[in-house]
Amino acid sequence: MLADQTGGSLYKPFFLNVFLLFLVAGCQTRDVRVDAHHDFAIEGKLAVRSVEGQHSARFRWQQLGDSYRIELWGPLGQGRTILEGNARRLKIRDGGGRILQSGAVRTVMQKQLGWYLPLEALPQWVLGGPIPNLPVDRPQIDTRGRMLAFAQLGWSLGFVYEGEAREPRRVTATMGSYRVLMVVDRAAPAG
Secondary structure (H helix, E strand, O other): OOEEOOOOEOOHHHHHHHHHHHHHOOOOHHHOOOOHHHOEEEEEEEEEEEOOEEEEEEEEEEEEOOEEEEEEEOHHHOOOEEEEEOOOEEEEEEOOOOEEEEEEHHHHHHHHHOOOOOOOHHHHHHOOOOOOOOOOEEEEEOOOOOEEEEEEOOEEEEEEOOOOOOOOOEEEEEEOOEEEEEEEEEEEOOO
Protein backbone atom coordinates (compact mmCIF):
# COMPACT_ATOMS: atom_id res chain seq x y z
CA MET A 1 0.00 0.00 0.00
CA LEU A 2 1.03 3.60 -0.50
CA ALA A 3 1.84 5.67 2.57
CA ASP A 4 0.12 8.71 3.94
CA GLN A 5 1.92 11.56 5.73
CA THR A 6 1.05 10.15 9.15
CA GLY A 7 2.80 6.84 8.42
CA GLY A 8 -0.39 4.83 8.02
CA SER A 9 -1.37 2.87 4.96
CA LEU A 10 -3.13 4.58 2.14
CA TYR A 11 -6.35 3.26 0.72
CA LYS A 12 -5.11 2.69 -2.84
CA PRO A 13 -8.40 3.33 -4.67
CA PHE A 14 -8.63 6.78 -3.05
CA PHE A 15 -5.08 7.72 -4.10
CA LEU A 16 -5.58 6.33 -7.59
CA ASN A 17 -8.83 8.30 -7.93
CA VAL A 18 -7.17 11.54 -6.80
CA PHE A 19 -4.24 11.01 -9.17
CA LEU A 20 -6.64 10.27 -12.01
CA LEU A 21 -8.60 13.40 -11.11
CA PHE A 22 -5.43 15.44 -11.59
CA LEU A 23 -4.43 13.47 -14.67
CA VAL A 24 -7.70 13.89 -16.50
CA ALA A 25 -8.29 17.51 -15.45
CA GLY A 26 -11.10 18.34 -17.89
CA CYS A 27 -11.00 19.60 -21.41
CA GLN A 28 -12.79 19.05 -24.70
CA THR A 29 -11.25 16.15 -26.61
CA ARG A 30 -11.60 17.71 -30.06
CA ASP A 31 -9.73 20.86 -28.98
CA VAL A 32 -6.78 19.26 -27.18
CA ARG A 33 -3.74 17.64 -28.74
CA VAL A 34 -0.41 16.52 -27.35
CA ASP A 35 2.15 17.27 -30.05
CA ALA A 36 4.99 14.87 -30.84
CA HIS A 37 7.56 17.41 -29.61
CA HIS A 38 6.05 16.99 -26.15
CA ASP A 39 7.46 13.49 -25.72
CA PHE A 40 9.07 13.21 -22.31
CA ALA A 41 10.09 10.89 -19.49
CA ILE A 42 10.06 12.12 -15.90
CA GLU A 43 10.38 10.67 -12.42
CA GLY A 44 9.58 12.24 -9.13
CA LYS A 45 7.31 12.53 -6.14
CA LEU A 46 3.62 13.22 -5.94
CA ALA A 47 1.75 14.53 -2.91
CA VAL A 48 -2.02 14.92 -2.69
CA ARG A 49 -3.92 16.82 -0.01
CA SER A 50 -7.70 16.83 0.28
CA VAL A 51 -10.34 16.77 2.98
CA GLU A 52 -9.80 12.98 3.13
CA GLY A 53 -6.13 13.38 4.14
CA GLN A 54 -2.60 13.72 2.81
CA HIS A 55 -0.96 11.06 0.66
CA SER A 56 2.29 10.65 -1.23
CA ALA A 57 3.87 8.35 -3.80
CA ARG A 58 6.73 8.15 -6.27
CA PHE A 59 6.02 8.16 -10.00
CA ARG A 60 7.65 7.40 -13.33
CA TRP A 61 5.90 8.85 -16.39
CA GLN A 62 6.70 8.31 -20.05
CA GLN A 63 4.75 10.30 -22.64
CA LEU A 64 5.09 9.51 -26.36
CA GLY A 65 2.70 11.60 -28.45
CA ASP A 66 -0.72 11.02 -26.93
CA SER A 67 0.32 7.67 -25.37
CA TYR A 68 1.47 7.46 -21.76
CA ARG A 69 2.70 4.96 -19.20
CA ILE A 70 2.61 6.14 -15.59
CA GLU A 71 3.83 4.02 -12.68
CA LEU A 72 2.87 4.93 -9.11
CA TRP A 73 4.29 3.29 -5.97
CA GLY A 74 4.72 3.81 -2.26
CA PRO A 75 7.65 3.16 0.09
CA LEU A 76 9.85 0.21 -0.88
CA GLY A 77 7.89 -0.18 -4.14
CA GLN A 78 4.69 -1.17 -2.37
CA GLY A 79 1.29 -0.67 -4.00
CA ARG A 80 2.68 -0.35 -7.52
CA THR A 81 0.01 0.70 -10.02
CA ILE A 82 0.53 1.24 -13.75
CA LEU A 83 -1.65 3.43 -15.97
CA GLU A 84 -1.23 2.93 -19.72
CA GLY A 85 -3.20 4.41 -22.55
CA ASN A 86 -3.99 7.33 -24.76
CA ALA A 87 -6.94 9.66 -25.32
CA ARG A 88 -9.18 6.72 -26.28
CA ARG A 89 -8.08 3.72 -24.15
CA LEU A 90 -6.94 3.30 -20.55
CA LYS A 91 -5.52 0.21 -18.89
CA ILE A 92 -4.81 -0.01 -15.15
CA ARG A 93 -2.42 -2.76 -13.97
CA ASP A 94 -1.12 -3.82 -10.59
CA GLY A 95 2.61 -4.29 -9.93
CA GLY A 96 2.45 -7.92 -11.01
CA GLY A 97 1.09 -6.94 -14.42
CA ARG A 98 -2.47 -8.09 -13.71
CA ILE A 99 -5.02 -5.89 -15.49
CA LEU A 100 -7.31 -4.31 -12.92
CA GLN A 101 -9.38 -2.46 -15.47
CA SER A 102 -9.19 -1.76 -19.19
CA GLY A 103 -11.36 -0.17 -21.80
CA ALA A 104 -12.52 3.04 -23.32
CA VAL A 105 -11.32 6.01 -21.29
CA ARG A 106 -14.92 7.08 -20.69
CA THR A 107 -15.86 3.64 -19.31
CA VAL A 108 -12.82 3.31 -17.05
CA MET A 109 -13.19 6.88 -15.76
CA GLN A 110 -16.89 6.37 -15.05
CA LYS A 111 -16.17 3.18 -13.13
CA GLN A 112 -13.18 4.55 -11.17
CA LEU A 113 -14.40 8.12 -10.56
CA GLY A 114 -18.09 8.20 -11.35
CA TRP A 115 -17.56 10.83 -14.08
CA TYR A 116 -15.58 11.29 -17.28
CA LEU A 117 -13.04 13.84 -18.50
CA PRO A 118 -10.40 13.28 -21.22
CA LEU A 119 -6.75 12.48 -20.47
CA GLU A 120 -5.00 15.07 -22.63
CA ALA A 121 -4.56 17.99 -20.20
CA LEU A 122 -1.70 17.04 -17.87
CA PRO A 123 1.14 16.53 -20.42
CA GLN A 124 0.91 20.21 -21.38
CA TRP A 125 0.77 21.35 -17.76
CA VAL A 126 3.67 19.24 -16.50
CA LEU A 127 5.85 20.93 -19.13
CA GLY A 128 4.87 24.35 -17.76
CA GLY A 129 2.27 25.58 -20.21
CA PRO A 130 -1.46 25.77 -20.80
CA ILE A 131 -3.37 23.65 -23.27
CA PRO A 132 -3.39 25.54 -26.59
CA ASN A 133 -6.68 26.89 -27.93
CA LEU A 134 -8.44 26.75 -24.53
CA PRO A 135 -9.05 29.77 -22.28
CA VAL A 136 -6.35 30.68 -19.77
CA ASP A 137 -7.06 32.87 -16.75
CA ARG A 138 -4.63 34.89 -14.62
CA PRO A 139 -1.40 34.04 -16.50
CA GLN A 140 1.85 35.08 -14.80
CA ILE A 141 5.06 34.95 -16.85
CA ASP A 142 8.63 35.48 -15.65
CA THR A 143 11.31 37.57 -17.41
CA ARG A 144 12.51 34.46 -19.28
CA GLY A 145 9.05 33.88 -20.77
CA ARG A 146 8.21 30.89 -18.55
CA MET A 147 4.76 30.46 -17.03
CA LEU A 148 4.77 30.92 -13.27
CA ALA A 149 1.02 30.47 -12.81
CA PHE A 150 -2.29 30.30 -14.65
CA ALA A 151 -5.77 28.87 -14.29
CA GLN A 152 -7.36 26.55 -16.83
CA LEU A 153 -10.25 24.09 -16.81
CA GLY A 154 -11.09 24.88 -13.19
CA TRP A 155 -7.55 24.19 -11.90
CA SER A 156 -5.10 26.82 -10.60
CA LEU A 157 -1.53 25.91 -11.49
CA GLY A 158 1.80 27.18 -10.19
CA PHE A 159 5.32 26.38 -11.39
CA VAL A 160 8.81 26.59 -9.88
CA TYR A 161 11.91 26.38 -12.09
CA GLU A 162 15.58 25.79 -11.36
CA GLY A 163 18.06 28.13 -13.01
CA GLU A 164 17.56 28.49 -16.76
CA ALA A 165 15.46 25.31 -17.12
CA ARG A 166 12.47 25.60 -19.46
CA GLU A 167 10.51 22.81 -17.74
CA PRO A 168 9.34 23.25 -14.15
CA ARG A 169 10.87 21.36 -11.25
CA ARG A 170 7.66 21.69 -9.20
CA VAL A 171 4.07 21.80 -10.39
CA THR A 172 1.27 22.63 -7.98
CA ALA A 173 -2.37 22.27 -9.00
CA THR A 174 -5.39 23.10 -6.89
CA MET A 175 -9.09 22.63 -7.53
CA GLY A 176 -11.61 22.84 -4.73
CA SER A 177 -10.31 20.87 -1.75
CA TYR A 178 -7.65 19.08 -3.84
CA ARG A 179 -4.02 20.20 -3.88
CA VAL A 180 -1.57 18.15 -5.92
CA LEU A 181 2.17 18.74 -5.81
CA MET A 182 4.43 17.07 -8.35
CA VAL A 183 8.20 17.36 -7.84
CA VAL A 184 10.27 16.21 -10.81
CA ASP A 185 13.56 14.58 -9.74
CA ARG A 186 14.74 13.49 -13.17
CA ALA A 187 13.72 14.42 -16.67
CA ALA A 188 14.97 13.10 -19.98
CA PRO A 189 13.73 13.00 -23.56
CA ALA A 190 11.39 10.07 -24.10
CA GLY A 191 12.29 7.50 -26.63
